[in-house]
Structures are given as C-alpha cells and as structure tokens.
Amino acid sequence: MDLNAYKSCRLCPRKCGIDRTSAKGRCGMGAAPVVAKASLHMWEEPCISYKNGAGTVFFSGCSLHCCFCQNNVISNELFGRELTPARLADVFISLQDRGADNIDLVTPTHFVPDIICALDMVRHKLSIPVVYNTSGYELPETIAALDGYIDVYMPDIKYFSSEAASRYSNAPNYFEYASAAVKAMTEQVGELRYNEDGGLVRGTIIRHLVMPGLRHDSMKILDWIAENIFPERALVSIMNQYTPFGHIPADMSEINRRVTKMEYNSVVRHAQGLGIKGFTQENSSAGTEYVPDFDLSGI
Ligand code: SF4
Numbered sequence: 001m002d003l004n005a006y007k008s009c010r011l012c013p014r015k016c017g018i019d020r021t022s023a024k025g026r027c028g029m030g031a032a033p034v035v036a037k038a039s040l041h042m043w044e045e046p047c048i049s050y051k052n053g054a055g056t057v058f059f060s061g062c063s064l065h066c067c068f069c070q071n072n073v074i075s076n077e078l079f080g081r082e083l084t085p086a087r088l089a090d091v092f093i094s095l096q097d098r099g100a101d102n103i104d105l106v107t108p109t110h111f112v113p114d115i116i117c118a119l120d121m122v123r124h125k126l127s128i129p130v131v132y133n134t135s136g137y138e139l140p141e142t143i144a145a146l147d148g149y150i151d152v153y154m155p156d157i158k159y160f161s162s163e164a165a166s167r168y169s170n171a172p173n174y175f176e177y178a179s180a181a182v183k184a185m186t187e188q189v190g191e192l193r194y195n196e197d198g199g200l201v202r203g204t205i206i207r208h209l210v211m212p213g214l215r216h217d218s219m220k221i222l223d224w225i226a227e228n229i230f231p232e233r234a235l236v237s238i239m240n241q242y243t244p245f246g247h248i249p250a251d252m253s254e255i256n257r258r259v260t261k262m263e264y265n266s267v268v269r270h271a272q273g274l275g276i277k278g279f280t281q282e283n284s285s286a287g288t289e290y291v292p293d294f295d296l297s298g299i
Pocket of ligand 1: 013028
C-alpha cells in the first residue's frame with residue numbers, strides 16, 4: 001500500500017471513496033498525517049508501558065467517531081499538527097532515543113499509507129516493537145498491508161450488538177468488521193512473546209471498555225473471544241475507565257453515567273469463568289487521568 005491509496009480512500013469500513021488529497025472523508029482528515037502529541041505514556045497495560053513508558057503517537061481524526069470519546073479534542077475537534085512522512089519517521093526515532101518501550105500508534109487507521117512510508121524510512125533503525133492501537137473498525141485489506149510492519153496489535157472490540165454500535169458510533173456493521181480484523185491480527189503476529197523485562201514484543205491485546213447498561217453485550221464479546229481466538233495469541237484487557245466527558249448527546253442520557261461496580265465486576269467474573277487471561281482495572285480508574293494533554297509536544 002502506498003500514498004496513492006488516499007486518492008480513492010477505502011482504508012476503513014466507511015469506504016468513502018473520496019480523494020483525500022483535495023477533500024476530507026468521514027475521519028475528518030486529508031492525506032497528510034496530523035498528530036496531536038508524541039510522548040512517553042505510562043497508562044497503557046503493564047506489558048506495554050513496562051519501563052519508561054509507551055512511545056505514544058496520537059493521531060488526530062477518527063473513522064469511528066464514538067459519541068462518548070475521551071479524546072474528543074483530537075478525534076472530533078481534529079486538533080493537531082500536520083507532518084510529512086519524513087517528520088513522522090523522525091518522531092518515531094526521537095521516541096526511541098528517549099527510551100520508549102515501543103512505538104504506540106494511537107488511532108492510526110486513516111493514516112496507514114503515511115505510517116508505512118515513515119516506517120520504511122526508519123525500520124532499519126528501530127529496535128523496539130511497533131504497536132497498532134486501534135478502535136477495531138478495520139478492513140482486512142488494511143490489516144494485510146501492515147504485515148511485517150506491526151509487532152503488537154492492540155484493537156478494541158467495543159460492541160457486539162449492531163444496535164449499540166449504530167446508536168453510539170453510527171457503525172451498525174462494527175462487530176462484523178472488528179471480529180474479522182481481530183482474527184486477522186492474531187493470525188498475522190501469532191503467539192504472545194515477551195522480552196526479558198516483561199514487555200510484550202509480539203502478539204495481540206484485545207481491549208474492551210465496559211459501558212453503562214451494556215454488560216450483557218460485553219459478555220457476548222467475551223464469549224466470542226473464548227470461542228474464536230487462540231489464548232496463546234491474545235490477552236484481553238477489560239477496561240473500567242468509561243467517563244462521560246460532557247459531550248454525550250441529550251437523547252443518550254442512558255450512557256451519561258459511570259459504570260457501576262456491579263456492572264464491571266459481573267463482566268470480569270464472566271471472563272474468569274471462561275478462563276480468559278489478561279488485565280482488569282480498579283473501580284476507581286474511571287476519570288480524567290487517562291486523557292493526555294494534547295499540547296503538540298514531541299512533534
Ligand atoms: S479512512 Fe477516512 S476517508 Fe478513508 S474510508 Fe475511512 S473514514 Fe473514509
């Protein structure tokens with residue numbers, strides 16, 4: 001895949017088909033990568049932020065646009081600075097020089113051609129893993145194009161039901177694409193592998209954010225994972241940081257609250273019953289501490 005992919009963009013399941021060199025698609029972005037921050041980040045899972053922190057690169061724009069997004073400033077308001085692929089490559093090397101545990105590409109889908117271009121420039125200098133940290137709303141062709149570039153996939157599976165996916169992300173086909181993408185990711189990078197410091201250097205972490213009123217949806221996702229994903233290839237991170245940040249639409253008041261202890265714990269117990277291995281979060285973890293200051297630092 002090269003930069004020509006932007007000329008009739010079908011990088012994600014939205015399949016806008018527009019020319020991003022002169023217009024913007026549903027993700028809100030043209031053809032040059034826009035980044036809001038590049039920094040060492042200690043709040044990822046312990047095997048991702050294990051020593052000095054993940055080398056996060058926060059891309060602006062998003063193909064999914066969840067109404068509750070905690071990174072609304074960059075995903076919907078599109079704050080960020082435009083870079084060239086060469087400058088993006090320099091950002092990767094600079095993070096490695098600062099001691100980053102990995103290069104953690106956050107919401108990268110709509111810039112995959114630029115990311116491949118940047119990695120082609122500096123792959124021979126990178127000695128740390130490259131992590132692809134995504135909403136899960138992906139096309140198999142885009143994941144196939146990343147073969148050989150990505151060491152660790154970190155996809156969300158957000159919804160099982162198409163009603164919830166439609167209501168909160170305007171993506172009724174979300175699970176169809178996310179489940180196929182997660183399967184493709186685990187097949188591409190294979191079994192979990194760690195370095196001597198306990199850092200994940202190969203494999204997949206499937207993330208799931210428990211949402212208010214959707215614990216049964218969460219359980220269906222866990223059932224699907226238990227039935228379809230080899231446990232030696234993926235860990236599951238059950239997240240408890242859902243926080244209504246003030247921009248939930250008035251007609252979606254059912255998600256304008258935090259997840260209760262009962263809701264979260266019941267999902268965790270379900271995972272334990274299925275023998276799923278991975279990570280959980282304390283009940284106190286909902287809040288603003290997981291939202292970085294998007295201040296253009298590091299770029
Ligand atoms: S990456 Fe953006 S322009 Fe391309 S198909 Fe997805 S939403 Fe549309």
